[in-house]
Amino acid sequence: MLNISWRERNLRIHCGYYMGRIDGIEGTNLKRAYLNFQRDNGLVADGIYGQNTDNKLIEVIRNLQNLLNKYGYGLAVDGLAGNSTVDALKNFQSRNGLPVDGIAGMQTYAKLNGGSPTPAPSHYTCKYFKDSEFTCKCGCGLNLQKDSIKRIADEIREHFGRPAIISSGTRCAKHNREVGGVAGSYHTKGTAIDIIVSGVSGADVLAYTKQIVAQGRARYTYGGTKQMGQAVHIDCGDRQ
Numbered sequence: 001m002l003n004i005s006w007r008e009r010n011l012r013i014h015c016g017y018y019m020g021r022i023d024g025i026e027g028t029n030l031k032r033a034y035l036n037f038q039r040d041n042g043l044v045a046d047g048i049y050g051q052n053t054d055n056k057l058i059e060v061i062r063n064l065q066n067l068l069n070k071y072g073y074g075l076a077v078d079g080l081a082g083n084s085t086v087d088a089l090k091n092f093q094s095r096n097g098l099p100v101d102g103i104a105g106m107q108t109y110a111k112l113n114g115g116s117p118t119p120a121p122s123h124y125t126c127k128y129f130k131d132s133e134f135t136c137k138c139g140c141g142l143n144l145q146k147d148s149i150k151r152i153a154d155e156i157r158e159h160f161g162r163p164a165i166i167s168s169g170t171r172c173a174k175h176n177r178e179v180g181g182v183a184g185s186y187h188t189k190g191t192a193i194d195i196i197v198s199g200v201s202g203a204d205v206l207a208y209t210k211q212i213v214a215q216g217r218a219r220y221t222y223g224g225t226k227q228m229g230q231a232v233h234i235d236c237g238d239r240q
Contacts, residue, residue: 001054004030006080010057011037013081013089014064016103061085064104067112068092076141083174084140087188091144092117124150128157134169134193142172144190148236152218153193156234159208160197167231168194180227186219192235194228202230209234 002010004024011018011033018033026049035047041056058079065075065085073088086102093100096117098108111117124147134145157164171179171187186192197205202223209221209232219237222228 001049001051002057002080007034007049007057009081010061010079013086013102013104014057014060015040015105064089064112067109071112071117073142073144082140084136084142084172087142087172088144091189126150127154128164129153129166133166134190136170136172136175137168138172138175138178140172140175142170144170144188145193146190146236146240148239149191149193149218149234152212152234152236153195155212156195156197156205156208160200160205162200163198165196165198166193167196168192168233186235186237189238191237191239192233194231194233196229196231202228202232205230205232 004026005022008018008020008022008024008030011030012022017037018030020027020029031047034049034053035045037043037057038047038053039045041060043052043056061081062077062079065077065079068085068088069075069077071092073092075085075088089104089108090100090102092098092112093102093108096111098111104112129150131143131145134150135141135143153164153166168179168187170190171181171185173188176185176188181187195205196202206221206223209218212218212234213221217236218234221232221234223232
């Protein structure tokens with residue numbers, strides 16, 4: 001059965017039943033959220049969190065994750081409204097002109113259920129990289145990588161003619177904080193990579209990525225720091 005914090009998270013993202021703090025305390029507001037959720041989902045509306053309520057709450061979040069995955073978000077379908085699910089939902093809302101609040105309400109569900117949404121997935125198929133190589137390294141399954149940066153990854157690999165590793169692609173908000181990324185990093189938006197080219201110095205890779213930036217095809221690149229090692233960062237800003 002879900003612990004109290006997960007109940008709070010799930011009941012917030014699904015229709016905003018719970019809007020209090022995520023504090024793991026089963027207070028009055030959370031019990032009221034149980035009651036309203038039960039009433040709206042054909043359950044016994046007693047405000048008591050039992051197995052039937054638990055099963056239904058996990059089911060609706062799994063459904064939300066499956067809907068988001070139809071548009072390319074690559075979420076683990078686990079019934080838990082963690083940071084990766086919230087990030088994906090906000091990205092979907094932003095791309096589709098919806099209020100970006102991380103709450104799947106009537107408008108968001110209408111869009112997800114056939115309202116001609118703008119998909120998250122890129123339609124560019126990399127020549128040298130699998131989509132999974134751009135997925136968040138924390139294991140959450142989030143992959144928001146866009147065409148713009150995937151093309152550049154292929155271009156770098158093609159230019160040097162050597163195997164390359166995407167050491168960082170998409171990052172969920174939690175992982176971005178853990179690795180010291182700046183808030184709002186383009187990694188969290190799917191338009192940035194850190195790349196290492198086998199047998200090529202980071203300085204040489206950086207020299208090439210600077211040419212890409214100078215040509216206006218990317219926003220920014222850097223490398224050569226102790227933290228980065230041989231990896232080079234390049235991002236396309238808000239380009240899709």
